[in-house]
Amino acid sequence: MKRLKHGRFIRVKAQGRAYTLVELLIVMTVILIFGCWLLQECVKLSKPVDTKSTDGYNGGYAGIGVKLGKDNKSDAILITQVAPDSPAAAAKLSPGLIVQKIDGTPTCGKSALKCRLLIEGIAGTKVRLDLVNSNGNEREVVVLTRIDRVKWSS
Numbered sequence: 062m063k064r065l066k067h068g069r070f071i072r073v074k075a076q077g078r079a080y081t082l083v084e085l086l087i088v089m090t091v092i093l094i095f096g097c098w099l100l101q102e103c104v105k106l107s108k109p110v111d112t113k114s115t116d117g118y119n120g121g122y123a124g125i126g127v128k129l130g131k132d133n134k135s136d137a138i139l140i141t142q143v144a145p146d147s148p149a150a151a152a153k154l155s156p157g158l159i160v161q162k163i164d165g166t167p168t169c170g171k172s173a174l175k176c177r178l179l180i181e182g183i184a185g186t187k188v189r190l191d192l193v194n195s196n197g198n199e200r201e202v203v204v205l206t207r208i209d210r211v212k213w214s215s
Contacts, residue, residue, distance in 0.1 A: 123182060123183060123184035123207035123209050124181050125148045125149045125180060125188060126143060126146075126149040126150060127140050127143055127154060128142040128143075129173040129177055131172065131173045137168075138159065138160045138171065138176045139157060140155070140157065140158045140192075141156055142156060144213050144214075146212060148207070148208060152205055154203070157195045158192045158195070159194070159195065160176065160192060161192065163191075164179065181207070184208055187204050187206050188205055189203070189204045190202070190203050190204075
């Protein structure tokens with residue numbers, strides 16, 4: 062790219078053609094306006110996130126009414142709380158149950174947060190939990206339907 066003086070205008074030569082600085086400014090302005098419009102349209106299309114979720118987690122996704130924790134000794138994912146009037150309560154899940162798999166994905170080696178994200182999904186869809194009691198002698202598989210709002214008692 063080199064500058065050429067031609068009359069009153071300074072021209073910039075690029076790829077075999079000479080452009081005035083005014084022409085370049087106009088093109089850059091059009092590109093900037095189009096970019097801003099495109100960004101605005103993308104923001105309109107994105108799903109709004111509900112930050113006032115009542116289930117204690119970031120909103121936007123439905124759950125089944127359990128809170129998870131990790132047992133430091135066994136590295137197992139445990140149900141630590143069950144919300145009343147939730148799919149988990151209806152299935153008679155209780156704190157202390159070990160979650161071995163979520164939709165066929167083993168929980169061993171995963172964090173409680175990662176497992177929570179596996180449980181969350183779109184309201185009305187199902188999630189399968191493979192559970193074991195704390196003694197390890199009773200296995201249970203439950204399929205629960207996610208609900209939009211889980212109400213936790215204070």
